[in-house]
Amino acid sequence: MTQIPATVVTYPDGDVTGTATVVHAVLLADGRTGIVLDRTPFHPVDTAWPDQPADVGVLRSSSGEFPVVTALTGGVREGDLVIGSDLPVRMGAEGWTFVVVHVVDAPAPAVGESVEAYVDPELRAALSAGHTACHLASLALDAALADAWTKEVPTDAAGHPAFDMLAIQTSRITAYGSTDVYRIGKSLRRKGFDPAALDDLRAVEERANATLASWAETPGAIGIHRGDRTLAGRRTWRCELPEGAVELPCGGTHRTSLAEVEAITVALASAEVPGGVELTMTTGIRLAH
Ligand SMILES: [Zn+2]
Structure with a gap:
């Protein structure tokens, strides 16, 4: 042994x-x-x-x-x-x-x-940017869909109904971006999500992108906070947004400030799947130079 x-x-x-x-x-x-x-x-x-x-x-x-x-x-x-x-x-x-x-x-x-x-520092930098974009995009999507709920549900780190947490199927960080797939099925509808909120997907996308644009203009600090230094130790991502600091559990790597961010944009696409709708959010980030 x-x-x-x-x-x-x-x-x-x-x-x-x-x-x-x-x-x-x-x-x-x-x-x-x-x-x-x-x-x-x-x-x-x-x-x-x-x-x-x-x-x-x-x-x-x-x-x-x-x-x-x-x-x-x-x-x-x-x-x-x-x-x-x-x-x-x-x-x-x-x-x-x-x-x-x-x-x-x-x-x-x-x-x-x-x-x-x-x-490899270049790959790391690209994935860190992608991961930061992924978190911010999910918070912006939650905000853009905040009016789509008819019942009380758990909220995200910014206080909006936690669409991302409740509907996420897979999340993949890529170089300077991410792809998140959500499922809107019977259980999400039962929790009070109105799928009609996705009828005008361009409007949802515009609201999320407006939020992301406002955040990209700010200098807020981003960091990973932890006590235990081992792999399994609990770690928290913290970001200073203009609305207040947000914190959520995260095991990955990130940029260190919103000042490094030139722009983050999302594109939404939906597809009918058995029992509901699958929503895909593709996020990209451009860093300031
Ligand atoms: Zn994370």
């Missing part, structure tokens, strides 16, 4: 480099090797909610240079490491220790070796 410590993660602070020690190495089914470090700047894709893709980059040690092709979430229980889609529990589940698994081609650095970790 091996003791694998919970990975300390430094990406929530914006780190893209760091020194670490290899604490575990495992041969993967595809012939590659999974490397666990005591601490890492690499953001791994989450298994249960894979919104932000993994960082890529390189590990360097005295024995060579090892490209990291992806970074996965691993869970350790009773000494056994379970990785990626094999992981049967959500991040933070009781009885499990969570680690970042850096996937490298053979040969791999050895357990006990010291490595320098380098995340």
Whole structure:
């Protein structure tokens, strides 16, 4: 039985480099090797909610240079490491220790070796921008649909009925953007959402874009706040909007200020699906230079 410590993660602070020690190495089914470090700047894709893709980059040690092709979430229980889609529990589940698994081609650095970790900074910057845009777009969409509800429902971080939280199916962060898919079916209608609110989709889109344009003009700080520094530690995204600060749970990476944002825009599309409507929001962000 091996003791694998919970990975300390430094990406929530914006780190893209760091020194670490290899604490575990495992041969993967595809012939590659999974490397666990005591601490890492690499953001791994989450298994249960894979919104932000993994960082890529390189590990360097005295024995060579090892490209990291992806970074996965691993869970350790009773000494056994379970990785990626094999992981049967959500991040933070009781009885499990969570680690970042850096996937490298053979040969791999050895357990006990010291490595320098380098995340591809351009991809990280693009995904951080995309993630910030994703959160702001979802808040703007909630605001644009605030009048579509006939009953009391849970509210979002800005105090609007939480359409995003209640209807979201998948959220995917991309380079300088995101794609969010929502489902408006029987259960959302029962909660009091009137689908007629989506009849004039261009009007909803315009309201969301007007809100996003007003936010992009402000200098509000954006940050990730946390206590526990391990992968499974709870982290909160906080953004100073003109209406007040908003906070929501987030495991990803972000820009550090609205001042960096030139523009965020969303496009909405809807399609009939069995039992309801699927709404797709495609978000793009342009940074100020
Ligand atoms: Zn997030």
